[in-house]
Amino acid sequence: MKITIDGHTIEVEPGTTVLQAARMIGGASVPPTMCYYSKLKDCGGKCRCCLVEVTKGSERDPRPMPKLQPSCVTGAQDGMEVLSGNSQRVLDARKAVTEFLLINHPLDCPVCDQAGECNLQDLAMTNKEFTSRFKEQKVTTPSEDIGPYISLNKNRCILCYRCVKLAEQLTPDRVHGVLYRGDHAEISAYIHNSIDSDFSGNMIDVCPVGALTDRTFRFQSRVWFTKKINAHRDCPHCTGKVVLWTFGNDVLRVTARKDEFSEVEDFICNECRFDHKKKEDWVVEGPHKFGKNSVLNINNNALAAPKDVEIQTEKLTLAGRDVDRKKISMRDVPIEQIEENK
Amino acid sequence: MGKKILTEKINIPGIREYDVYRQNGGYQSVEKALKEMTPEQLVESVKASGLRGRGGAGFPVGLKWSFIDKKSGKPRHLLVNADESEPGTFKDRYLMEFIPHLLIEGAIVSSFALEANLSYIYIRGEYMFVFKILEKAIKEAYANGWLGKNILGTGYDLDLYVHCGAGAYICGEETAQIESLEGKRGNPRIKPPFPAVSGLWNEPTVVNNVESIASIPWITLNSGEEYAKIGIGRSTGTKLISASGHIKNPGVYEIEMGMTVDEFMNSDEYLGGMIDDRPLKALIPGGSSVQILPPQYIFKTANGEDRLMSYESWADGGPVTGSSLGSGGFIVYNDTACIVRNTWNLSRFYHHESCGQCSPCREGTGWMEKILYRIEHGQGTEEDVDLLWDIQSHIEGNTICPLGDAAAWPVAAAIRHFREEFEYHIRFPEKIKDRNHFREQPMEKVRQLLAK
Amino acid sequence: MERVIIKQFTQQVNITDEVMARINELTSHYPEGKQKSALLPVLHLVQDAHDNWLSVDLMNKVAEILKIKPIEVYEVATFYSMYNLKPVAKYKFEFCRTACCSIRGAEDLMDYTCSKLGVKQGEITPDGLFSVVGVECLGACGYAPMLQLGDFYHEHMTPEKIDALIENCKQGKVEFYSE
Numbered sequence: 001m002k003i004t005i006d007g008h009t010i011e012v013e014p015g016t017t018v019l020q021a022a023r024m025i026g027g028a029s030v031p032p033t034m035c036y037y038s039k040l041k042d043c044g045g046k047c048r049c050c051l052v053e054v055t056k057g058s059e060r061d062p063r064p065m066p067k068l069q070p071s072c073v074t075g076a077q078d079g080m081e082v083l084s085g086n087s088q089r090v091l092d093a094r095k096a097v098t099e100f101l102l103i104n105h106p107l108d109c110p111v112c113d114q115a116g117e118c119n120l121q122d123l124a125m126t127n128k129e130f131t132s133r134f135k136e137q138k139v140t141t142p143s144e145d146i147g148p149y150i151s152l153n154k155n156r157c158i159l160c161y162r163c164v165k166l167a168e169q170l171t172p173d174r175v176h177g178v179l180y181r182g183d184h185a186e187i188s189a190y191i192h193n194s195i196d197s198d199f200s201g202n203m204i205d206v207c208p209v210g211a212l213t214d215r216t217f218r219f220q221s222r223v224w225f226t227k228k229i230n231a232h233r234d235c236p237h238c239t240g241k242v243v244l245w246t247f248g249n250d251v252l253r254v255t256a257r258k259d260e261f262s263e264v265e266d267f268i269c270n271e272c273r274f275d276h277k278k279k280e281d282w283v284v285e286g287p288h289k290f291g292k293n294s295v296l297n298i299n300n301n302a303l304a305a306p307k308d309v310e311i312q313t314e315k316l317t318l319a320g321r322d323v324d325r326k327k328i329s330m331r332d333v334p335i336e337q338i339e340e341n342k
Numbered sequence: 343m344g345k346k347i348l349t350e351k352i353n354i355p356g357i358r359e360y361d362v363y364r365q366n367g368g369y370q371s372v373e374k375a376l377k378e379m380t381p382e383q384l385v386e387s388v389k390a391s392g393l394r395g396r397g398g399a400g401f402p403v404g405l406k407w408s409f410i411d412k413k414s415g416k417p418r419h420l421l422v423n424a425d426e427s428e429p430g431t432f433k434d435r436y437l438m439e440f441i442p443h444l445l446i447e448g449a450i451v452s453s454f455a456l457e458a459n460l461s462y463i464y465i466r467g468e469y470m471f472v473f474k475i476l477e478k479a480i481k482e483a484y485a486n487g488w489l490g491k492n493i494l495g496t497g498y499d500l501d502l503y504v505h506c507g508a509g510a511y512i513c514g515e516e517t518a519q520i521e522s523l524e525g526k527r528g529n530p531r532i533k534p535p536f537p538a539v540s541g542l543w544n545e546p547t548v549v550n551n552v553e554s555i556a557s558i559p560w561i562t563l564n565s566g567e568e569y570a571k572i573g574i575g576r577s578t579g580t581k582l583i584s585a586s587g588h589i590k591n592p593g594v595y596e597i598e599m600g601m602t603v604d605e606f607m608n609s610d611e612y613l614g615g616m617i618d619d620r621p622l623k624a625l626i627p628g629g630s631s632v633q634i635l636p637p638q639y640i641f642k643t644a645n646g647e648d649r650l651m652s653y654e655s656w657a658d659g660g661p662v663t664g665s666s667l668g669s670g671g672f673i674v675y676n677d678t679a680c681i682v683r684n685t686w687n688l689s690r691f692y693h694h695e696s697c698g699q700c701s702p703c704r705e706g707t708g709w710m711e712k713i714l715y716r717i718e719h720g721q722g723t724e725e726d727v728d729l730l731w732d733i734q735s736h737i738e739g740n741t742i743c744p745l746g747d748a749a750a751w752p753v754a755a756a757i758r759h760f761r762e763e764f765e766y767h768i769r770f771p772e773k774i775k776d777r778n779h780f781r782e783q784p785m786e787k788v789r790q791l792l793a794k
Numbered sequence: 795m796e797r798v799i800i801k802q803f804t805q806q807v808n809i810t811d812e813v814m815a816r817i818n819e820l821t822s823h824y825p826e827g828k829q830k831s832a833l834l835p836v837l838h839l840v841q842d843a844h845d846n847w848l849s850v851d852l853m854n855k856v857a858e859i860l861k862i863k864p865i866e867v868y869e870v871a872t873f874y875s876m877y878n879l880k881p882v883a884k885y886k887f888e889f890c891r892t893a894c895c896s897i898r899g900a901e902d903l904m905d906y907t908c909s910k911l912g913v914k915q916g917e918i919t920p921d922g923l924f925s926v927v928g929v930e931c932l933g934a935c936g937y938a939p940m941l942q943l944g945d946f947y948h949e950h951m952t953p954e955k956i957d958a959l960i961e962n963c964k965q966g967k968v969e970f971y972s973e
Contacts, residue, residue, distance in 0.1 A: 045532040046700050048740055067739045073532050096736035100705035133729055136712035159698060177865045178527070178698075179872040181510075183708040185698035190868040191850050429892045429931040460825070467838065467876045468932050470945040471972040503823040508834050508874035511930070525833035525866075527873040543828060584936060586894040592936035630893055630931075671935070679897045691892050691930050697873075777901065 001078040005029050005052075006086040018071035018082055019050055023261065028085035030261075032094065032123050034101070034208050035160035036072035038263055043165045044072035047101070047158065049123065051093045056081035068093050095127050103134040104183060105209075106155045114210030116223040116295045119262060120158065141186050146176065147194025149215055149274055150204060154186045157211035163187065163203040170267060171197035187211065198237060201273040205256050205264045216274055217245070217253040224295050225317060226252055231282035237269035243288045244279070248318075251277045260291050344598040345572055347560045347580045348553065352440050358475065360482035363443040369488055371559035375451045376496045379562070384455035388558065390566030392578035397423055397514070397551035398629060398669040399744075400653050404566075409538040410456055411546040419542045420453045420461040421549045425519060427466055427511040428629035429691060430671025433582035434552035436594040438465070438472050442479035446502065448555040450488060451562050453500050456548055460501050463552075464519050467508040476504045511695035515743045516549035517541075518697065529699045530743035551669075553582055574600030577652035581667070587674035590614035603649040604641045613674070620676040623785075624760070627656050628668020630688050631748030633755035634681070639663050661751065662758070677784040681763045683777060685756040686714035692749035703746040706737040710753055717764060720771030727764050731757055762792055803880050805849035809859075813843050817859060830862050833870055837877055842971065846886070847878040875929070883918040883925035885963045888942040891928040894935035903939045904928060906953050910960065923963065944970030 001012050003021050006029045012021050019036065022029045031052060036044035044050075051068040059079030068090060071082070083090060102124060109115040124130070141154040159178065164187070167174040176189040189195065195203070203212050226245040233240045245253040254273045256264040276282065290296040329335040356362040363369075375384055389404030410418060422445065426434040438445055445463070453461045465473050480502055483489045491499045505523055507513045513522045517531035520542050541547025557579060561569045570578045577599040583606070586592045591614040597606060606612045607622075616622055625640050626632060641649055644663035649655055656667040675684070693711040698704045710733055716722050734750035741747070757764065763785060767774050770791060773783070809817075817836050824831040836856055841848050848871055857864040871877045889895070889904045904926060908915060911924050918925045934940045937949035946969065948959060962968050 045742065048700055048702055051740065070532075075534075093736065093740055097701055097740070100701045100709075100736075103705050103709055134709065136709065136716075139708065158701070159704065174863060175865055177869045179869060180698075181527070181873050182693060182696040182698045183704050185704070190865065190872075426933050427931060430894055430935050432933045432935055432937075435933050466933070467834070467874070468942065470838075471947070474945075474972050501823075505823070505831075506835055506838060508838065509876035509929075510874050522834065523831055524828070525830035525860075525862075525870065527869055543825070586935035586938060587897060592938075594936065626893075673894050673935070675897060684893055684897065687891075687893050687896050694875075694930050 001076060003076045003078075003080045003082065005082045006084050012076050016076045018052060018054075018069070018074045018076055018080070021076050022052075022071060022082075022084055031071050031084055032119075032126070033072060033261070034119055034123065034158060035162065037162050037165070037206060038261075039267070040162060040165045040169060040206070043162055045070050047160060048097045049094055049101075051090055051097070053083040053087045053090050054080065055083055095130065098123050098127050099130070099133075101158050102132065104139045104155075105158070106138065106140075108156070112153075112156065112210040113213040113218060113223075114156075114207075117262075118210060119208035139183050141184075144188055145194075146189055147196050147215075149201060149270065150195060151213050151215040151218060152187065153211050153213070154188070156209045157187050158209055159185055159187070160208055162206040162208070163212060166203055166206050167195070167197075167200070170199045170202060173197065196270075198269050198271075199267060201270045202256065202264065202267045205258070205267075208262075214253055214255075214273075216277075220252045221245075221247055228288040228290070228296065230257065230285040230288045232285065233272065233276065233282050235269060235272050238272060239266040240268070240272055241266050242268055242272055242282070244282060244284075246279070249279060251279055251282075257288065262291075344596070344601065345580060346596050347569075347572075348437060348444070348556050348582060349441075349594075349596045351444075352437075357441050358443075358479070360443060360479070360486060363441070364486075368443055369447050371562040372447060372450050372454075372488060373494065375454055375562050376494050376498055381455045381457050384451065384562065387566035388455070388561060391557075391561045391569035392566075392573075392576060393554060393557055393561065393569065394577070394653065395551055396553035396557075396581065396669070398428065398631070400667070403550060403554050406538070406548060406550070407452075407456060409536070410548050411539045412457060414546070416545045417460060418456055418458040419545060419547045420449060420456055420458045420555075421516075421519065421523065421537075421542060421547055422449055422461070422463040422552060422555050423514065423516065423519060423549050424463050424465040424469070424472075424552045425507055425514040426469075426552070426669075427514050427695075428631060428669050428671055429688065430586055430626060430629045430673040431584050431669045432586075433584045433594050433670060435469055435472055436582070436584075437552060437556055438469075438476060442472075442476050443483070444556050444559065445476070445552055446479055446483050446488070448558040449502055450483075450493070450500060451558050452548075452550065452555055453502070454498060458548075459499050461503075462523060462542075463502070463504040464513070464523055465504060465506050466513070467506050470506065473504060473506045480504060510697075511691075512697045512743070512745060515745065518743065519549060520547060527697070529697050530745075532742055572598055574650065574652050575654055577654060577667075581651070581670055583651070583670045583672050585613050585672040585674070587672075588617045588620065588676040588679065589674045590617055597651055599650075599652045601651045602641075603651060606651055607641075607674075613672075616674070616676055618676075620678065622674065623677045623679060624675040624681060626665070626671070626673040626752075628666045629671035630673070630691065631744075631751060632668045633661055633665040633751055634684075634759065635665050635755070636759045639665075661755070665755070677786065678778070678781045680718075680774075680777070680780050681756055681760040682714070682718050682767050682774075685753055686711065686718045688752045689714050689749070692745065696745060696749070700742045700746075702737045703741045703749065706733055706746070707749045709733055710749070714753075717767050718774075720767070720774055722764070722768040722771075724768060726768070727757060727761065762789065765792055803847075803849055805844055805847070805852055805881075807844070807849070807851050807855050809840065809855065810843070813839060821860070829860050830866070833860060833862070833867065834874070836860065837867075837871060841877060845881065847881050883923060885924050885943060885968070887924065887926045888929045888932075889926065890930070890932040890934065890938070890940055890942075892931035895931075895938040895940065898938040900939040903951055903953070903956065907956050907960075910956065924960070943968065945972045946970075 008025045031050035034047035034049045050071045052071045054065040056062050058077030146152050175193045179188045229244045244251050256268045326335050385407050393403045394400040510528045512518045513528040515530050518528040522528040537547045583595045608615045626634050643658040653667050658664045689711040693707040696703050696707045734753045737746045738750040820835045821829045821832040853867040857867045891900045939951050940949040
């Protein structure tokens with residue numbers, strides 16, 4: 001089957017979606033995705049970020065489709081012609097969707113742990129000239145305690161349903177879901193229920209925004225200050241292939257490895273994610289590379305020997321922290337006194 | 343008097359009961375269909391009738407039936423859509439409340455045509471009293487051998503049940519209704535696959551409106567060709583119109599397609615003209631989701647032709663000077679009605695009813711409502727109207743189901759035809775403090791203020 | 795905040811034999827293994843049998859009966875507007891306030907009822923008997939203004955009819971559920 005996207009023609013297998021074909025082509029033709037996740041079944045079609053214009057339906061029925069189509073759930077047809085990055089209509093629609101996603105988003109990136117690896121942030125940055133026209137009050141929902149490992153901030157949620165699908169497909173008992181409806185819909189367990197199955201930690205990785213973040217990593221470091229190292233261990237539950245997010249010799253966080261479309265390659269178990277925060281537990285492979293433009297590559301370059309590396313920025317940052325601590329300590333209880341009492 | 347197909351017998355005392363219904367010719371179409379016709383013949387006769395779906399979209403029923411997947415051998419289902427929630431529409435309730443057996447009769451014949459052995463009627467939860475009427479009628483039908491195993495000794499089995507919703511407009515959308523019947527949240531599914539291939543429990547399903555199904559017995563008894571003779575052009579048959587608002591005789595009317603709007607609105611047999619003889623200001627012809635029209639486009643099209651009660655005539659002029667017959671929910675406004683308040687009101691409705699699944703609808707409906715609330719309450723700004731226009735244009739066509747379009751169109755049409763009212767609200771906030779301000783000072787009296 | 799409050803309400807869960815028999819009848823309407831489909835009608839049924847609202851315990855009980863996960867019940871109960879997740883007034887006047895009712899004076903009538911009962915919209919009178927809420931279109935547009943009380947619609951309402959209805963409620967002469 002042949003499909004043409006933005007003028008590039010490609011051979012694909014029957015059953016391929018337009019989005020998958022666009023990802024094969026790459027470049028500016030790849031639509032952004034907020035809800036689609038290739039590793040999860042029936043996940044997609046909701047956020048409307050990946051809209052494309054179908055200018056020719058197929059060889060058999062060449063009529064164009066009047067409406068923009070969500071590429072993640074539209075199957076490729078033989079002879080189909082699609083405009084993605086080359087269509088102003090598509091770009092306008094995607095920009096509008098970005099605006100819709102942001103109107104009730106708290107825009108609290110400065111205090112959000114997801115900043116730097118947030119899909120919504122990246123999406124917003126692609127519309128640089130954008131200024132908000134939203135003057136009304138935002139919809140807000142109080143946060144909820146869902147256990148010691150995962151922190152849930154519902155205001156940031158964009159209702160992509162990825163975590164719900166994941167809980168359905170990877171864990172035996174789903175205890176959370178989407179409650180209420182319309183713009184008051186929220187991810188919740190309804191009653192105080194902690195979400196703690198063996199694979200629940202993957203919800204953090206699939207969340208495109210900062211709604212679900214790693215509680216053990218909370219406010220520990222900005223992600224771009226850490227060094228990202230590929231490592232693995234023998235794990236009876238999962239493949240054990242992870243990324244260690246390290247600072248000096250400390251492992252601050254363990255996540256699954258993500259590909260260039262920021263999708264997890266192999267889901268990892270909670271034991272790997274939360275219980276092995278020592279470098280000794282892991283066999284280090286080397287630096288983890290992110291997409292070309294990702295802010296996460298900062299600090300990740302000169303990583304020849306991952307063992308006992310000392311990089312000046314880290315030392316300075318640590319020193320800076322001490323200075324800061326002194327600055328903000330109270331005059332009556334100087335910092336030195338606190339250190340002594342320890 | 344026009345021809346009556348659905349409501350012919352509705353005024354017979356006791357027609358709600360099985361015995362009276364049967365004595366008046368009820369269930370004859372089941373006898374004819376099961377004993378003398380094949381499912382294919384039934385589908386052909388419905389195709390020949392030109393009957394179009396009465397739920398709003400106007401999709402030909404026969405064509406929809408012919409799409410159902412009979413090859414896979416999976417069980418098939420008929421789902422009768424009685425989730426009548428479109429503001430301005432209350433015709434299905436009238437049928438079900440007063441002549442429930444007509445719907446059951448239609449459902450049996452239709453299920454036979456689709457070769458379905460398990461069918462449901464999905465009724466909205468608020469119509470609980472109608473739910474109970476239907477349940478009773480179904481029990482009567484079982485007791486008299488019209489439902490169950492081996493109906494009339496023909497070997498055809500059918501189980502028909504009534505299922506109730508619980509307060510969600512979105513469940514009128516066919517895939518949301520299927521989800522809801524499966525005991526889930528009413529989130530519309532992404533199409534394809536269409537229900538005709540993979541619907542209820544992933545089995546082939548046809549979803550039809552109550553009025554469409556209730557027309558089937560007449561078509562079966564009198565042939566599709568006879569039905570096609572009623573009406574005009576591609577709008578065949580009769581249509582129930584629910585009329586409400588500022589008119590003398592609100593209620594449900596059965597009309598032959600092709601009647602002029604003028605006759606329907608002003609003759610004493612039908613709506614009887616405006617209440618208190620105040621001037622007509624606006625009209626919504628097909629339930630709240632369609633475009634509101636100003637007086638100059640109600641009785642005549644933009645070309646100066648008579649506007650008729652038909653799908654084609656109402657659509658004449660497209661969204662700019664036309665509208666749509668939709669579900670036949672006729673809402674009439676006189677000069678005391680405030681279009682801005684009405685638009686805010688409808689916007690609140692769609693905001694309340696959005697399922698929250700896809701982002702343009704979830705966020706856009708709430709945003710529009712908040713802006714319209716501000717304008718209605720005297721806090722609007724000049725840019726707001728253009729912003730509203732921009733938001734609605736980005737919702738329309740970009741959502742999973744038609745609720746996004748339904749939320750966008752009323753706002754677009756109100757701005758298109760009644761922009762001066764929005765400007766009046768924005769520029770004279772002190773004059774619109776009372777929500778009934780147009781009762782004392784209709785737009786006609788204050789229009790000169792805007793010119794200054 | 796709403797959710798925190800919801801958790802504080804408790805309710806005596808009592809599925810009588812009569813209710814259970816009806817649940818079994820409802821589930822029999824769906825094929826084997828599809829008993830989840832009965833969820834909406836069953837929730838209506840148990841809500842009517844439990845002072846017209848659903849507590850967490852009651853929803854868990856429904857989940858147990860239908861053999862589904864509790865979250866599946868919460869998801870559904872919070873989606874549909876007819877399920878009450880906290881205690882409600884005995885006589886809940888649900889006024890339709892969408893377009894057609896609104897232009898025929900539904901809002902004026904709601905204001906009248908509120909002032910008559912001395913409550914704001916959504917509040918419950920101190921004796922727990924009455925509340926006035928606005929709901930979206932109930933499908934009685936031609937008979938506006940109207941309100942729903944229990945199963946029944948009260949149409950073509952006027953202030954006088956409201957007075958009479960309130961009086962009848964106080965004397966316990968109003969029927970809720972149709973046969």
